[in-house]
């Protein structure tokens with residue numbers, strides 16, 4: 001069996017893997033081998049639906065050494081006035097460039113696409129079946145632990161009667177090729193960001209709202225896109241917004257109260273103001289998109305789908321009659337499945353996880369920087385506390401608390417502080433660092449942020465305790 005040697009074997013070539021590899025290659029002399037089952041870099045973006053876009057601005061997604069996008073603003077549609085969101089195709093093109101124009105030319109990176117890795121068999125080519133043994137001199141890097149489940153590769157967990165048409169969001173865009181006439185009715189299944197994208201896409205492409213139904217098992221709190229914008233003109237929405245978020249965390253009496261406060265001060269949105277959301281996944285959306293989605297009146301809140309029959313939906317809480325020729329758009333893949341948190345650094349292994357939620361790219365790059373510059377695993381783990389990805393509303397408080405604890409640790413470490421200030425992936429850090437001492441108005445916002453953050457850290461454990469005692 002052929003054998004290769006490498007310092008770091010990274011399993012996965014998605015956003016996390018490439019952000020890690022990019023920082024490691026710039027900070028060390030190590031040799032890296034990247035293995036992925038897919039044919040091209042970019043991970044799940046290879047299978048994304050045509051109208052997918054990043055949730056967050058391009059400005060701080062991707063790898064540290066190469067900007068994504070051009071800082072253009074959208075001029076039309078529900079995101080007009082906000083910085084561009086890369087389309088799925090742009091994200092894939094970007095990751096292709098990262099691999100072929102940045103990583104491979106260093107001659108310290110080997111890329112093995114169409115290859116599976118397992119501990120038992122090493123690298124197996126999915127094209128020839130040939131196996132290669134790998135001697136890893138330093139570390140095995142699991143860059144798939146937080147890989148999302150997406151509609152194209154997900155199997156529905158409900159029965160579908162003969163004659164019922166179910167499509168993924170990709171199938172929705174291709175449906176015309178096999179149908180003689182357009183569907184008379186559409187039904188979106190799922191309450192996550194993909195379902196919202198499908199709704200916005202149908203409405204902006206001219207489908208009347210009364211021809212759309214929406215199965216929404218749970219309502220979700222959503223991050224207001226205005227608060228995630230990188231430009232100076234958004235300083236008050238973004239950094240001021242963070243201060244307001246900290247104020248809400250500091251003053252809230254329970255978690256529902258916290259979200260209501262953040263809605264009032266403009267950080268959080270919900271589609272139906274008469275419902276109390278139980279879900280929070282960091283889905284990010286603009287007020288324009290929320291306004292569009294509010295046009296859909298036939299929202300079915302009867303739990304999850306159990307089965308689709310020719311003329312009805314069977315749901316956890318009952319049946320709902322549906323037009324016979326409805327096209328069902330399956331958006332039920334639950335992007336980020338909850339997984340137990342593992343130590344990030346263990347003996348000869350690194351498991352990439354979030355150290356700042358929800359930023360996958362920043363987290364992977366930060367872990368690479370810590371790997372490159374600190375000596376032992378205990379110290380590295382102390383600098384890289386795991387941040388849980390939320391599912392329920394309580395998860396927001398848990399992830400904010402862990403984010404703040406990491407931020408404090410990094411703030412006390414001169415080397416990390418410097419790296420963060422220079423990193424394009426730490427969008428807000430740079431905005432804060434660039435404030436001139438003479439800019440009294442912005443300094444006041446910053447002082448507010450600091451004092452509310454301290455109070456938020458003190459109140460967050462109380463909010464968590466009140467949630468636990470109430471549930």
Ligand SMILES: Cc1cc2nc3c(=O)[nH]c(=O)nc-3n(C[C@H](O)[C@H](O)[C@H](O)COP(=O)(O)OP(=O)(O)OC[C@H]3O[C@@H](n4cnc5c(N)ncnc54)[C@H](O)[C@@H]3O)c2cc1C
Nearest residue numbers: 012014015016036037043044054055056116117144147360
């Ligand atoms: C629609 C959508 C929009 C999103 N928008 C954002 C956003 O704006 N900002 C943000 O930070 N996050 C966003 N996310 C979250 C997303 O998780 C990250 O952006 C990121 O793309 C995930 O990358 P990853 O590398 O963790 O996982 P993946 O993209 O899933 O990559 C893992 C790779 O590992 C490979 N692999 C797995 N096991 C093996 C094995 N044994 N051998 C070989 N290869 C293997 C897989 O083939 C896969 O290519 C979004 C997610 C979705 C679904």
